[in-house]
Amino acid sequence: MSAIAEPLPSPPVPVLARLARPRFALALLLLIWVPLVAYVMFGRELGPYRSYVLIPAIPAALLLYAVAARTWRESTIAVAGLTLVFFWILLAVSAPYLPLLDPNKPVAPFVTPFTERNGIFFWLGTDMRGRDLLARTIWGCQRVLVWGITATAAAYLVGTMLGLIAGYRGGWRDEVVSFVGNVLLSFPVMVLFILILNYLGQSGFNIVIAVTFSSAPAIMRIVRGLALDVKSRDYIHAAQVRGERPLRIMLVELLPNVRGPLIVDACLRLGYTTVAITTLTFLGLGLQPPDPDWGLMIKEASTTALVFKFSYMLVVPALSVSSLILGFNLMADGLREMSLRD
Amino acid sequence: MLKLILRRLAQMMLIMVAVSLILFGVFDSPKFKRQLAVNELGGFAVQTLSPADYQAWLERKGLNVPFAERYWKWLTGIARGDFGRSFQKSADVGPLLGRALLNTGKLALCVFVIMIPLALVTGVMAGIREGSFQDRSISFLAVLFTSIPEIATAIFLTVIFALWLGWFPAKSRGDGLEFLVLPALTLVLYDFGYVARLTRASVAEVMQSQYVRTAILKGLPYRRVVIRHVLRNALIAPFTVIVLQLNWILSGVVVVEVFFQYNGFGKLLLDAALFGDLYVVQAATLAAVLVAVLSQLISDIGYVLLNPRIRFG
Numbered sequence: 001m002s003a004i005a006e007p008l009p010s011p012p013v014p015v016l017a018r019l020a021r022p023r024f025a026l027a028l029l030l031l032i033w034v035p036l037v038a039y040v041m042f043g044r045e046l047g048p049y050r051s052y053v054l055i056p057a058i059p060a061a062l063l064l065y066a067v068a069a070r071t072w073r074e075s076t077i078a079v080a081g082l083t084l085v086f087f088w089i090l091l092a093v094s095a096p097y098l099p100l101l102d103p104n105k106p107v108a109p110f111v112t113p114f115t116e117r118n119g120i121f122f123w124l125g126t127d128m129r130g131r132d133l134l135a136r137t138i139w140g141c142q143r144v145l146v147w148g149i150t151a152t153a154a155a156y157l158v159g160t161m162l163g164l165i166a167g168y169r170g171g172w173r174d175e176v177v178s179f180v181g182n183v184l185l186s187f188p189v190m191v192l193f194i195l196i197l198n199y200l201g202q203s204g205f206n207i208v209i210a211v212t213f214s215s216a217p218a219i220m221r222i223v224r225g226l227a228l229d230v231k232s233r234d235y236i237h238a239a240q241v242r243g244e245r246p247l248r249i250m251l252v253e254l255l256p257n258v259r260g261p262l263i264v265d266a267c268l269r270l271g272y273t274t275v276a277i278t279t280l281t282f283l284g285l286g287l288q289p290p291d292p293d294w295g296l297m298i299k300e301a302s303t304t305a306l307v308f309k310f311s312y313m314l315v316v317p318a319l320s321v322s323s324l325i326l327g328f329n330l331m332a333d334g335l336r337e338m339s340l341r342d
Numbered sequence: 343m344l345k346l347i348l349r350r351l352a353q354m355m356l357i358m359v360a361v362s363l364i365l366f367g368v369f370d371s372p373k374f375k376r377q378l379a380v381n382e383l384g385g386f387a388v389q390t391l392s393p394a395d396y397q398a399w400l401e402r403k404g405l406n407v408p409f410a411e412r413y414w415k416w417l418t419g420i421a422r423g424d425f426g427r428s429f430q431k432s433a434d435v436g437p438l439l440g441r442a443l444l445n446t447g448k449l450a451l452c453v454f455v456i457m458i459p460l461a462l463v464t465g466v467m468a469g470i471r472e473g474s475f476q477d478r479s480i481s482f483l484a485v486l487f488t489s490i491p492e493i494a495t496a497i498f499l500t501v502i503f504a505l506w507l508g509w510f511p512a513k514s515r516g517d518g519l520e521f522l523v524l525p526a527l528t529l530v531l532y533d534f535g536y537v538a539r540l541t542r543a544s545v546a547e548v549m550q551s552q553y554v555r556t557a558i559l560k561g562l563p564y565r566r567v568v569i570r571h572v573l574r575n576a577l578i579a580p581f582t583v584i585v586l587q588l589n590w591i592l593s594g595v596v597v598v599e600v601f602f603q604y605n606g607f608g609k610l611l612l613d614a615a616l617f618g619d620l621y622v623v624q625a626a627t628l629a630a631v632l633v634a635v636l637s638q639l640i641s642d643i644g645y646v647l648l649n650p651r652i653r654f655g
């Protein structure tokens with residue numbers, strides 16, 4: 001009989017907990033985002049493969065939801081927000097595979113919700129041109145999410161880099177970046193959007209540019225402040241003494257240590273961007289008809305459907321955009337609360 | 343203090359010059375001149391126009407002058423109180439902008455009169471009992487209302503109060519208080535949550551401070567502790583933010599005014615920008631930037647005056 005006791009078996013770690021790493025979450029996020037971008041922005045180039053592109057994104061979305069919901073399970077608010085957001089993401093990703101009517105094809109005009117017409121049951125009714133509102137809402141959600149996430153990501157890329165440079169390097173770089181940022185921030189947001197979209201033309205890509213111009217200065221300010229705060233910590237000095245290059249210090253030492261507040265801000269900013277895209281389309285400046293979009297649905301209905309009986313045409317897109325933004329905001333709120341607790 | 347104000351004023355001038363230069367540069371591009379021509383003469387007419395005729399048209403509109411000269415003329419014009427002429431409405435920009443700003447000012451006044459008491463009272467009520475049911479329900483409502491974008495709030499209010507109940511008109515084309523109700527309410531609902539949350543956070547922080555605990559422990563009545571010790575310290579942050587909301591309203595008002603067809607600043611600006619009406623956009627943007635920078639200055643000065651701790655800092 002051996003004197004050494006058997007080592008206690010370590011408690012089994014649940015699969016979901018093992019997957020809850022930033023790198024894995026980022027990979028899943030890319031697995032959702034890249035197919036969506038390919039599907040919406042480069043659909044024509046994909047040709048016959050277009051209908052298969054989104055298939056891997058469906059399990060990725062489900063898995064990411066499960067992992068995130070488990071990681072954030074302490075905060076009910078965060079999970080509620082997460083659920084709302086993933087409800088829409090899942091719809092956006094699976095839109096081509098759902099049994100929906102063609103969102104651009106007129107069927108029967110002015111059908112109120114929950115009624116049957118021509119042997120088809122209309123859950124959300126049809127609009128003034130007879131297009132199915134359910135299909136338009138789901139396809140519109142895809143476009144809003146794709147352009148919203150892309151625009152926010154672009155703004156973050158630019159804003160973070162500039163903020164790191166301004167905060168960490170300081171000196172004349174800080175002066176220049178901060179002055180340009182102040183000039184851009186002193187424009188009323190809408191004026192900036194109108195000017196840029198008017199100048200460059202109205203398309204999704206130009207919305208990305210416009211959002212970058214208007215959001216990047218604010219992100220730059222946040223990152224700059226965080227970088228100034230962290231810059232004098234010991235681990236940064238250690239890296240400097242080791243002779244690491246400034247770019248590496250900024251991206252590898254500094255950025256991961258300030259990611260907490262940045263993730264909260266990103267959630268809020270996703271909401272702002274979604275509002276901006278919807279609003280711009282409503283003002284006739286954003287994505288172009290006839291493809292479905294929430295802002296466009298509101299714009300078309302606001303001139304033709306000002307009767308209580310047909311107000312569902314306005315209420316459906318309004319509720320959709322509100323619930324998506326509520327999701328982003330609840331997520332940000334829950335995350336902030338959790339970060340304050342530790 | 344004086345140095346701070348002077349420095350900020352100098353900064354403001356610099357920013358406004360930069361903004362006006364950017365705007366002039368953008369609208370001076372051939373593309374915008376073309377757009378203006380299309381809007382004035384019609385797309386077909388512009389296509390059939392010979393290059394010489396197009397040049398003549400530019401000449402007549404005074405758009406053919408070199409950039410620097412035009413900018414200088416505009417700048418000296420402003421010094422005399424002449425903001426240029428609107429191409430779209432064939433009127434002087436000054437009175438046009440004045441009327442629009444007056445209308446938006448009326449709207450903003452209504453918003454502030456309702457929003458400030460509402461946000462402060464709910465925020466304080468939530469903050470003095472942190473974590474209670476009262477706090478959580480107010481906080482939830484605040485998040486909810488801030489999450490609904492103006493366009494959606496406008497729709498919900500229109501559907502309920504204009505289309506269903508028929509209490510207020512759905513479109514705000516006209517004078518009179520009943521036209522102001524729905525646009526103002528839209529802005530209030532969107533904005534109050536933010537200020538209320540900020541007030542709540544500020545009050546909750548002060549409630550946990552040592553001197554409030556001392557005041558309660560030494561037996562002061564609770565009401566007096568809240569009013570004299572908590573509020574005086576906790577309302578500094580909300581005050582500075584409320585001033586900044588003026589700036590936000592000028593930008594957020596575009597959607598609301600377009601939705602309700604209210605003839606204010608935002609609608610004027612959008613129409614002018616879509617038309618390529620340079621001088622209107624220029625004057626309106628500068629007015630907005632002026633409001634933005636001034637409100638920031640007022641908020642900073644107010645902060646210094648209200649908070650004795652940083653007066654000599």
